[in-house]
Amino acid sequence: MIKLIASDLDETLLSTDRTVSLKNREYIQKARDKGVKFVCATGRGYSSIQTTLEEIGSKDMEGEYTISYNGGVITENKDNRLIHFEGLDFDTAEKLFFNGLKYDVCIHVYTLETVWIYNIFDGEIDYLNGRMAFTAFDDKNLDFLKGQEIIKVLYVNTDRAYLNQIEQDMVHMTEDLDVSYSSNRYLEFNKKGVNKGAAMHILGNLLGIRKEEMAAVGDNYNDLSMIRAAGLGAGVANTVETMKPECDVILETTNDEDAIADLIRQYVL
Template identity: 30%
Template sequence: MKKRIRLIALDMDGTTFNSRKEITNRTRRTIAEAVERGIQVFPATGRPKSYLPQEIMSIPGVHYASTSNGASIIDMNKEEPLYEDLIPAERMPDIIRRIKDLPVIIELFYKGACYCDRSTLPVIEQILQERPSVQNGQAPEIYEDGIFDRLLQDPFPVEKVHLIFSDLKIRKEIMDFYQKENILDVTSAFAENLELTSKTATKSNALLRLAGILGISQEETMAIGDSFNDLDMLGAAGTSVAMGNAEPEIKETADLITKTNDEDGVAWAIEKYAF
């Protein structure tokens, strides 16, 4: 007997978006039909609020989102987040001191947007030239002077620290350090990146918290994803669906496997397992 699904969490990149960074008409129609059937559908993404795709958020009835890997839960009808789980201000100086002089792209997600210290522009340009595949097609970052100095002298909490590496040896060193320290959640969406959030800011916690807010049981939730930063969310959902293009480890842990993101895998999964 098919489970009743009342809440669906959708990863964005590599899942809802195809490889051309598009959300197809079929996927939009299926999400809209799910909403019409009374199912809450929400993006569960590593992106900040400013990068949420209007192709989905403009669908009537889709107004919740989990952003920055679960650091923020948003009701688009309200100014303030429903819930936040930020990297504490007191942790930020140590993080900045460790990474600010490395040859990495450093993106800081806070207040729903993505910020870069203007001093890092030469490094950003160099890495994008060396590894053009890491360009994500999202909205431009906000470049400001002195962000690092502010975080060192008068720190403030941050949703997520997103790092993109050209040198994968440096990436491994940073990943190993923070995994050993065990003070932050460390995950990754692709081979060249790392994503640092509060230890308890995860897509899984955001899924379960939003389900609780909406009065929906864990058994009535579904999650669809493709990457390592979806792994905990897939483990928490009542029904977990891995994309056909997902990493092998993701497929092994999921309850079900759908088609790839270039074959409308999200639409196919919702139609087959939620309707």
Template identity: 30%
Template sequence: MEGKCKALFLDLDGTLLNDQKEITPGNRTAIEKALAAGHRVVITTGRPLVSAIEQARRLGLTAPGCYLIAFNGGILYDMGAQKVLFKETVPLDLVRPIFAEAERRGLHIQTYDEERVLVEPRCDSENVRRYCSIILMEYAVIPSVDALTREPAKMLVIDFEHKEPLIAFRDWVLEHYGERLDSFFSCEQYLEIIPRGLSKGSALLQLAQRLGIPRENTVAAGDAANDLSMLRAAGVGVAMCNGTDEAKAAADVVTTRDNNHDGIAEVIEKYLFDLCEMC
């Protein structure tokens, strides 16, 4: 099977998971079939590593051949070997002014250590509690980001009610720090801030190279703005039919079934095994 078409990169929310944040039986069976055939399955998410690992365990994706891309490309992780393959972080000299500007605008902003979400006292609110309940993580209140001694993987700005303040903040980040940072939406409520040059797409290419898998033998599925680079980088980029117009425009193909109706099973059958027959 070495050299065959076997690298499947899957977004979680809105793609592999249904609207109840669960994997459908059809999707689970298809993934088990892919792994049994010797293919690689890679969860690609903006979630922190701890949350991504917990989700992979709940999905049963812990065997050799299972990998994670967390923090929108900031970390590559081998589930079978339980080790980090690659990590890139945000310099502390960038974290502090970003937090200061978010505070000036009254925006909720958070960052991360290895195991927790980190917020300053003013952001110890329903926003962080709601977020942590979704991604299955704990949070800690720190006196100030000035107390950080380790560079974080990313920052996240949240507004569950209004997107306009997030758009304005994104534009400010890119105007002032665009040479070193990237900023984009992973969903309507979450504004991501990560090191420039990182993305799900760059992580896809890096992991495929590490695994000795040609780009043309990779398949990626996603539904949202932070999936665009991955959809464009893969040999076959598949947008979910429930995805954004932007995702559909970036993809090579669009599923006929959505995330609630075994859409990933469709991807595996049509674009993983069919491609393998042509290898």
């Protein structure tokens, strides 16, 4: 019996208009009525998804949880209470930033309170509009962030092959990092061992929920750790093709076709 569903947001739970469909909301509530925890698991920060949490009825709710920053943070939704945190040390974050300066990329640096973005471009502004707030900066170093908790760094380019080449160039410096891709535009770096799957198990242990009682659903490589770690690992129909063989099931519906409702109807209810 499934007791916890961990769901990615962008291109999975959220429709292209960045909202949760009425049918998805209905079935999430049906699952919740049966005692199933529905956990948003996102690469974004928890503060940026409050509208989504409100849409699904779990904003500021005690006993409801969120996995954010690709697993770097777990919060209870009530007062966004921090349960678990694992970030990058400053030296590692700074090395990633300096390395990014060599490439044609936009660079995000995530702290608990702010997403700092270097070299932002119009296409990225359009993509982030309605998803999360950010602060652009043009410093050539991260000295202004010394003493702050840094959770992850990512590079942005809409050419996936270009990002793949960057990852290959960086093999010498990523041994102690978790590297993943998302939204077909992001190359992401977290602390080694920090990913959505690890966070899902930390939360499961806190709630007394076993792997076999977990389902996870996503569409891209930053979701793969939780898809592999769950008793049922599902991909939406729009999952990147090369990742589909890694999933236990591929849904017949996309994020614009109520895929989460489809998952809950078939495998939870």
